[in-house]
Amino acid sequence: MSKDLPHVVIVGGGFGGLEAARALRNARVRITLVDKRNHHLFQPLLYQVATAGLAASDIAAPIRKILAEQENVTVLLDRAVAIDKKRKVLVLSNEELPYDFLILATGVTNDYFGNDSWEAHAPGLKSLEEALDIRRRVLLAFEAAEKEDDEAIRRRWLTFVVIGGGATGVEMAGALSEIARRTMAADFRNFNPRDARVVLLEGGPRLLPAFPPELSEQTRHDLQEIGVEVQLNARAQRIDEQGVLTANEMIEARNVLWAAGVRGVPLANSLGVPQDRAGRIWIRPDLTVEGAPGVFVIGDAAAFPVEGGILPGVAQVAIQQGRHAARNILAQLARKPLRPFSYQDRGSMATIGRNRAIAVSAGLQMTGFLAWIAWVFIHILYLVDFRNRLAVLFEWSWAYFSYNRSARIILERSAPRVELPPHPPEGARKEPA
C-alpha cells in the first residue's frame, strides 16, 4: 500500500471504530486502527460474563481477525498516550503515528463522582477483566458463606448491592437474583442461596430514566417479582468494606457493584478542546472538533448536543457516527462539504431476567416474554463474529432449559511473573484505547 495515501488513524476498536474502518474499505486511504486490547467487545452482553452466563470469548472477537480481509487496514495493539493536534500526531507508548484524519472512538470508563476510594469496594463493568473480577467476587461470596458459621457475617456475604438503575444495573441485579434463586439453589449445605438479598439502588425517582415511565414502572415490578429489592431516590453516601450507607439505611454487604456513572477517558484531555462535565468531547454537527483539524470524535467519547441533552451512549449511536465520520472523511478528500450527522433511533431495550424484558421502538412498547425474545434475537444478530452468534445461542438455549450457568469458574488472578511485550501497564487499565 502506498505511503502517499491519506492516513486515517482510528483509536478504539469498539462499535464506532470498527464501523468507521469498515465504511472506508473501498477508499483510497491507509487506515491504522489502534486499540490497547486485542479484542472487540460486545459490551451489551458484558453483564452476562460477570454473572457467569457466558464465557469471555463468547462476547469478544480479535479486532485483527475481524479486519483481516480488509487490506487497507493495519491493526496495532498499543496504547494511545496523547494527541498533538498541531503536528497532527498520535503518540503511542513507543512510537508516534502521524495522521491526516483521526477518529477518536475511545469510549468511556467508570466514574465514581470524585469518590475514588469507592472503586476498590464497588467495581464497575466496562471491560472483560472487570467482568471476570466481578464474577470471581460473586462466586467467592457464596463459597465464603458456605464456610461461615456466624449468621451476621454470612448475611453480609450474601448481600449484593447494585448501584445505578440504568440498563446495566437492572440487568446485573436481575441476573444476580436468578443466580441465587435458581442456579445455585441446590449447591450448598450450610445455607439456602435463596436467602441472598439483592438490592438495586437508584438515585433518581425511577429506573431506566431513558425509557417511558410506564416501562420504568414495569421494570421495577418485574425485578421485585424475581426477588430484587428496588430502592428509588436512594443514593450511596459512603461505600466501604462494611457495605453501603444511604440516607435511610446502612446496608451491610460484601458485594457492591457500580453501574452509576461513566466519564470520557484521559486521552480526550490531551486534545485541549471543550469537554462536558463527564469529560466527553463536544463535537460539531459534522462530528469534527473545533480547533483540531482532521479530528473526528464518535460514540460514547463524544458529546453530541440534541434537544434536552446529548445523544445516549449506546451502540447504535456509535455505529451510525462511525459510518458518518468515514463518509465525511471521503467528502473532505473529494473537496466536498461535510454533512451534519442525524441519529436514526431504532429503539432501545433492556432485559430483566428469564422471560422478562422491556423494549421501545418507533413509539411502540413491548414488555414480558415477547420483549425478552426480541432482546435475545436482536443481541445475537448484532454479535460481530458469526461464530460467536452460534456459541451464544447455544449457551443461552442450554441455560434456558437447564437453569444452569456454564461459566461458573473462579479463576485466580495470576501473579505477574515476567516482562511481556509492550502492552498497557496495570495502572493504565482505565486509559484510552
Added chain:
Amino acid sequence: MSKDLPHVVIVGGGFGGLEAARALRNARVRITLVDKRNHHLFQPLLYQVATAGLAASDIAAPIRKILAEQENVTVLLDRAVAIDKKRKVLVLSNEELPYDFLILATGVTNDYFGNDSWEAHAPGLKSLEEALDIRRRVLLAFEAAEKEDDEAIRRRWLTFVVIGGGATGVEMAGALSEIARRTMAADFRNFNPRDARVVLLEGGPRLLPAFPPELSEQTRHDLQEIGVEVQLNARAQRIDEQGVLTANEMIEARNVLWAAGVRGVPLANSLGVPQDRAGRIWIRPDLTVEGAPGVFVIGDAAAFPVEGGILPGVAQVAIQQGRHAARNILAQLARKPLRPFSYQDRGSMATIGRNRAIAVSAGLQMTGFLAWIAWVFIHILYLVDFRNRLAVLFEWSWAYFSYNRSARIILERSAPRVELPPHPPEGARKEPA
C-alpha cells in the same frame, strides 16, 4: 446428616477425587471434598485453552455443581495446609478437619529439576490460570512481532520452544504450528505468520516414550510435516529471556513452554512418609500408606510400583484408583480385608494436529485420521459435565471447518484491588489442592 457417621475427607476434585466421592454416594459416611479451586478441570484438553482453541469454562465445571445432588458430600473451597496423621486431622487455612479416612488426590505440579529461575521464562501447563497465561504470551508475541521493525528481534518473538516430548509437549507444539500456519495466516501486515519457528526439544531418544517406538517415529514425522522442528536427545542447559541453550545451539526465543517434568505437591511432605524422587507418595497395593492409618493416596500424587517403574500419571489411573479407594474404605468399615488395586489399561492416545493423532489400545495401534477421530470422540465422551460436551463438540466442529480459533482473546492480568474471601494466596498457586 448425622455427625456420628464416619467422616471421609477427600483432598482434590480432579479425576481421582471426584470418582472416589461418587463411588461413596450410597455409603453411610459423611464426605467432605476440599479443593483450593472451585472447578474440576479436564486436564487432557488444557493445551487447547492455552492455544486459544477452547474457552476456560469449556473444560471446567464447578465441583459443587457436579456433586450437588449427592447429599452426603460437602464441598469446601479451601487450601489444605498440612496433615496431622497422629490426630487424624487435615489442617485447612482457617480450620481443622478431623477425618476417619483421608483420600489424597492432590495431583502434581511442574518440576524444573532445581532450576527454579526457569519458571519465569518457561511457564508450565497445569492449571487454567497457567493456560490463560500461556495463551496471553503466545498471542502477544504475534502482536509484538507486528510492531517490530528489527528483523532479529522479530524472529525472536516468532520462535516458540516447547520443552518436553511427552503428550503435552507434542500437543502444544502441534497446536502452535497450526496457529501460525493456519489461524493467523492472513491477519498481519508486517510479517508472515507462517515464518514462525516451532521447536520441540526432547531430552531422550524419542517422543512419547510411553508409546511403542513406531508411534514415536510416526509422531515425529507428522509433527515435522506440519512444520514443527523436532530435536531429540536435546536438553535445555539454560533458559532465560534470550531463549534456550542446548548442547548444539542457542535458540533465540521469547516463547518457551515447559512440559518436561512434574512433582508431587508440598502437602505430601507433611505426611512424613516415603516419597519417590519426584515427591510422589509410595503407596501399598491397597492404596494405603505405611504409618498413616486411614490415609489413601491416589492418582498423580501416588507412586504405585509396577514392573519397570510406577503407574503413569493419566486420568484412567486416577479414576480407577479413586473407585478402588472408596471400595476399600467400605471394606474396612465392614471389617473386611482391603483388596489390592490392579490397573486395567484401556489404552492411550495423543493428538498431533488436525486429522493427525496416534493411539494404542489392547496391543492395537492407530495413526492418522482414524486415530484423530477416535481421540476427538473419546475426549468429548469423557468430559465430565454434559453441557461441556456439547460446547466442545461445537467449538471443534466450528474450528475444523473454519480453521479459526474462537478464544483468541488476550485478557490482561487484572490488578489485585481488594481483599477477597479466604482463598489461596497468589504464592500458593502450586500448593496442594
